[in-house]
Amino acid sequence: MDIRRLYAFMKIVDIGSITRASAILHIAQPALSQQIAALETHFGKPLLLRSKRGVIPTEAGKVLYRHCQMIIRQMNQAEHDIATSSEEITGAVSVVFAPLGLGSLVATQLMRTIREKHPGILLYANEAVGGGVISEQIMTGKTDIALIFDPGKIPSLSFEPISTEELHFIGTQIAEPEDGEISFAEAVSQPLILPSPIHTVRQVIETTLSRVGTSAQVVAETESISYLSNALAEGLGCTILPASAAQAVQRRVAGARSYRIRRPNMKVAMAICVSAQLPLSEAAAVVRDHLVRLATEAARSPAASGSGQG
Template identity: 45%
Template structure:
């Protein structure tokens, strides 16, 4: 399979038009069409569907597109690693940090540490929800992600346990005095604002309630930290968060936190990366720093990996 044809194919799919792709690639359209026809002949599959609006990949084309992205990315990494051999590490590294977790607190320490150790490495930090981050890692579009989960095997991904945080009920002062602890069965009588059911924290809450034969009363599903803070500040109801985020929310408005018990629910934070795509040297260096920083957090399961600048 010709490497350049793969590059052409990926660009055509990205743009969705043979004519526009030819302009971007500085290749005559008939020549580009011939390259595509040769590629389809090599793989013995139709890869693109021509429509009045442009081109879209067939199911076989979608499969090849995913693999081609990974192949091109690995080749680019290999070239970058060879160019950097014997020199200071340089290049881009993408790291996902799930919001509303202890991971979010790693952003500034990570930036500082990478700037000190590897000033030529450019970090791209993405704070979005866990499922999206894991999909980005799986597709090869992100190097690493720190997110809740990792206890269930996922094809294409590997997880390293980092720490565990207890879940807390967060309520406005208007609901009454702060209870020291709250049995899970009692949240069935509360107005709750929780994330969508696919969220790891929501799944753990739902499972704990199901084990007791009750169900959480969810008034709205919210995955925005700022909106949750506003909900609590307005006294509209309560939410459930990992300890680090719960303390952050309670510090911004008149609110209290109460640890959930009977049963206690622990949210596992994990480092996620591809189980088949090797990390570039800069990404490996950033991964090592991440593990050192996590070693300073309470509840970590890594041992003594304190970062020393």
Template identity: 40%
Template sequence: MNLRRLKYFVKIVDVGSLTLASEILHVAQPALSQQLATLEGEFNQKLLLRTQKGVVATEAGKVLYRHAQMILRQFDQARADVLNAGRSLAGQVSVGLAPGTAASTLALKLLQTVQGRHPQIVLHINENFGTTLCDVVRSGLMDMAVLYGGESPVQGLSFDPLLTEDLCVVAPAEMVSKPGDLALRDLRDVDLLLPCTNNQLRRYVDQAFAAAHVVPRVVAEMESASTLAAAIASGVGATILPFSVARSVAATSSVNVCRLVSPTIEVPLAMCVSDHLPLSEPAQVVKGILLELVGALDLQGGLHRTLLNHARVQVVDHE
């Protein structure tokens, strides 16, 4: 087995067609078919099935596809690290920031800082659900992610705790008369706009309501921050968010932000990386910058507890 053969196989699966893969790779289709047959012979497994619409991976092919992606990505990292040894850092680094988290408010600052310090690093920022981000980090398709959760072990992943935040209610003035503390039971008859049920933040909220024996009145589920802010401003309902995000939503309209008490709901923010795939040098530097920015978050009112030791956060600077 060689890297070229794996590259061909990945491209065939990606485009779902031997003919199209042949054109993209500039390899004659008979030669491409021969490479595929050799690969299937090496594994003694059928890797692709031909259909009227093209080709699809078999179960064995899907397994090889995942591993091939990781192998090719690691090789690209190794080649870039060797070529750039002693030079300015260069390469691609992917970072996942779960929407609705404190870290998601740092996307622009992260991009500006990386570009300012290491202009040859190409940063890819992905905002997606925490479960999806975990999957792509574990498979090696993304270098790191910042998301809520991480208390329970997950095979293939390592979590570093960053900080914890208290959850707040963001509501139109007619629903919540003034800022301050608000007991969870006071939300019993309030129309709520919450993330979907597979969202990690929603899970913390549902657990708190269940523990308080309160059934929330969820009138809509949404993930878009802009749509959420507009819905709250128009009086459709209230929402529950970490303070850092609640503050940014409240800044766009006239609403009240109240800290939830009785019980207080705390959510942990964590850095997620693969526990078996090493980070490239550029990725290590970007991770350091991200930790630096998270450690410097200004969450007013004592609504967060930073778990990082700011004095120990060091960013390696290669010139």
């Protein structure tokens, strides 16, 4: 199998045109068509549907495209690792954090640690919305590591449990409870700014609402910790978050208070996610180990795991 054929196939699918791909790849169109025909002969199935408007992948083509992404990425990583092989660990590593989770506490710490201890590693850290989307990024090799709300078993993925956190109520303009805790009914009676229904935290809240037979007063939705913090600072509402994210909001918002929710309380679990099929590069393995340590330490901190006021 010629790796160049796979790269050409990816480029055609990305662009949607053999003619334009031919110009970009500097390969004559007949030769490019022959490469695709050779792939179709090899796999025994048509890979592209051709029309006057361009080309789109068949179902078999979509499967091959996903594998091409992983193969090309591994080849590029292999070439980089070989070219830069030395005693110093080098390479690019991508880490995605589920918003409103432990990432709000550990992302900056991870950047600092990697910069100080492994300057040869280029760390790309970002937030992404939706556990399913993040999982797909890991499976296709677009992302090396993720710190997400644990979705349970998913084929092709490996999860390392990190923490289980209680959800806390956070507000700036509410009467302080005498015992430092607030009931679920009291919490959802306040105007709330919550993540969207696709987010794990919102799903846990909605499940509890359904179980106790009540509803919440949701005035806005966001997964952005900065937007949420600004809204709380302006007195636009309150929110319900995991203890670690509540701590992050308190660092940003003067006067923000965090209270454990009782009767009933709610919990979410977080885990480190990597591919169960694609091996981590040396650099990615180092980053994962540091992330596991930092996330575990953050989850065990009194503010993230304890109860009562923050």
